Amino acid sequence: MKHIRNFCIIAHIDHGKSTLADRLLEYTNTITQREAQEQLLDNMDLERERGITIKSHAIQMNYKYNGEDYVLNLIDTPGHVDFSYEVSRSIAACEGALLIVDASQGIQAQTISNLYLALEHDLTIIPILNKMDLPGAMPEEVKDQIIDLIGCERDEIIPASGKTGMGVYDILAAIIERVAAPVGDPQAPLQALIFDSVFNPFRGIIAYFKVVNGEIRKNDKVKFVATAKEYFADEVGILKLQPSPRDVVKTGDVGYIISGIKEAREVKVGDTITHTARPCSEAIQGFEEVKPMVFAGIYPVDTEDFEELREAMHKLQLNDASIVFEPESSAALGFGFRCGFLGMLHMEIIQERLEREFDMTVITTVPNVSYKAYTTKGDEIIVNNPSELPDPSKLDFVEEPYIKANIITKSEYVGPVMSLCIQKRGVIVNQHYLTSDRVELVFEMPMGEIVFDFYDKLKTISKGYASFDYHQIGYKQSDLVKMDIMLNGEQVDALSSLIHRSNAYEFGKKICEKLRELIPRQQFDIAIQASIGAKIIARENVRALRKDVTAKCYGGDISRKRKLLEKQKKGKKRMRQVGNVEIPQSAFMAVLKLD
Known part of the structure; x- marks a missing residue:
């Protein structure tokens, strides 16, 4: 066990x-020249296209140091804030973390928040100054920032370059020297x-785990504590570039288990595996x-694809535990799910993955939250969807x-x-200076205002230096009103929204223009109208x-020309009565990005 090291790589997005990780795999000879490619661990097409890491990726390397053989388990994590849940899970399986800072950009917000996650789990932090080969690198200034942040010695910071392989x-x-062996x-x-x-x-669900105590052998009978279900370990092994089977996975190692589980609901991330015959006392x-x-x-x-979508969502939840969903229905769109995402990028990625990995074509509606409506009779109604709001004549208040x-940000x-x-x-409720240049601001605000793009805007105006946390109070x-969007006089309930009266006019105008x-x-002509009740507040025409x-x-x-034009006009009028308008998917997405 003393030759095992488990570590992850944390950094802000795009710090390399x-x-x-590619260089580490190459220098430990984990991969051959033939297998080598850029961003080797990013195995999803989406990750390659966008150049971001979406999933954490675990892989084992063997390295000989001072004549002894060591096993290094590396987990590469995402840098984007929408996938911070991936990072928190990876950190729980490690004893050390490489904190990578771009020598030309310095420390940024996600560096700090990921660092705090790592410190909460008492990981050993190894600071690394990456991209030293860039002409714009400022090693000395960035070293000062790192020392301020984690209080390390100047010579503990390792200058490196993922591109050239320096360091x-x-x-x-x-x-090997600084990270503790697993206990x-x-x-x-x-x-x-x-x-x-x-x-x-083909194999069902594969669970990745880290053995904290004891060991797991092939064909053992195991029990998952949270769901209390029991299985046989058909195959256990370790994670190389391809999973490689072993007879036993011992204490401190990171491995995988295949036990023929078919139901996605039976595996919970964060669950504990133990033996049926000799269970552990606590999870x-x-x-x-x-x-x-x-x-x-x-x-x-x-x-008709509703059941297939349900299966796809469960399978996706296995792979991305940060998505939450529950069934709901809509008048225009039929049955579907109401989902919670960690941010707008996360939402886009989930939609793309549903389309690519499961061949599901889906429509995403305008994001919203749950409201409580009270009728004049004194009944309370929970409103998840704007279409469920009672008639204004019966509504008392919402x-x-x-x-x-x-919000913690720089002053x-x-x-x-x-x-x-x-x-x-x-x-604003409170303002408190943590240090001379870091401030904590406490606000009370409506949840409906933050579900759109509040988080993205906050990151933009603070150049990524604001961290945001919330809890419901x-x-x-x-004073909320229901704003409907109508096409040719027909209401599109997927575009309806509950909105504060003061914002309704401006919002309606923007949606119509978009x-x-x-x-x-x-x-034929299409009239696009935004209305509150029977009152039209904005209108645009598609010629x-x-x-x-x-x-x-x-x-x-x-008169010959006029006769033909009159005839055309009548045809257009008739066509408008029978014609219906298809709304492209891009329209639903665009409403989310109005500003």
């Missing part, structure tokens, strides 16, 4: 984690923590519950959920952050495509 041997040496009792009852799982269409403390930031409905384009938001961004929160109907009464750009022109019916009239009397 995956590239450095990779120093990193491997530092991992655990090989004789104790089995206790293993599940930190990830994937679905394989390992897993991870904190995930907090969704954006809520939206996901519906199949074809209503309450919306409020949150207490804690130079206090002004813009405050104005953003006040614009979102927030009320209950419901408050407010839809006018996105809806393809038809053979009809016209065939030039007068082309064959050259010369002659004007």
Whole structure:
């Protein structure tokens, strides 16, 4: 066990984690020249196209140091804030972390928040200054920032470059010397923590785990503590580039188990695996519950595909435990799910993955939250979807959920952050200086205002230096109205939203303008209207495509042309009564990105 090292790589987005991971694999001869490719561990097409890491990837390396053989288990983690839940799970399976900072950009927000996650789990931090080969590198200034942040010695910071391979041997040496070996009792009852799982269409569900105490052998009878289900371990092994089977996975090792599980609901990330015959006394403390930031409905384009979509969502949840969903229905779209995501990027990625990995074509509705409506008779109705709001004549008042938001940012961004929160109907409760240049702001604000793009805007105005956390504090009464979007007088309930009266006019106007750009022109005029009750508050027209019916009239009397044009006009009018308008998927997505 003393020759095992478990570590992960944490950094802000685009600071070169995956590239450095490639170098580590190459220098430990884990991969051959033939297998080598850029960002080797990012095995999803989406990750390659966008150049971001979405999933954490675990892989085992063997390395000889001072004549002894060591086993290094590496987990490469995402840098984008929407996937911070992936990072928190990876950290739970490690004893050390490589903190990578870009020498040309310095420390950024996600570096700090990932670092705090790692420190909470008492990991050994190895600071690394990456991209030293860039002409814009500022090694001395960035070293000062790192020393301020984690209080290490100047010579503990390793200069490196993932591109040229500089400093990779120093990193491997530092991992072996500084990171502690995993602690655990090989004789104790089995206790293993599940930190990830994937679905394989041939083998069922594969769970990735780290053995904390005891050992697991092939054909052992095991029990999953949270679900209390029992299975036979058909195959256990370790994670190389391809999974490689072993007879036993011992204390401190990271491995996988295949036990023929077909049901996605039976594997919970953060669960503990133990032996049926000799169970452990208590489960390992897993991870904190995930907090969704954006809520939206996901519906199949074809209503018959609802069950398939449910299966796809369960399989996706295995692979991405941060998505939460429950069934709901809509008048225009039929049955679907109401899902919670960690951010707008997360939502886009989930939608893309459903389309690519499961061949599901889905429609995403406008994100929203749950409200409470009270009728004049005194009944309370929970409103998840704007279409469930009672008729205005029967409605007494509406309450919306409020949150207490804690924002930590640098003092130079206090002004813009405050104005953003006040614009979102927030009320400042407290302002507190943590250090001379870090401020904590506490706001009370409506949850409905943050589900759209609040988080993205906050990151933008603070150049990524604001961290945001919230918890619900209950419901408050407010002046909310239901705004409907109508096409040719027909209501589209997927685009309806509950919105504060003061924002309704501006929001309605923006949506109408956006839809006018996105809806393809038809053979007839299309009227796009935003309404509150019976009152139209904004309108745009999509002009009809016209065939030039007068082309064959050259010369002659004007009345001939007029007759043809009148005939065309009648046809357009009739067509408008029977024609229906298809709304492209891009229109639903665009409403989310209005500003």
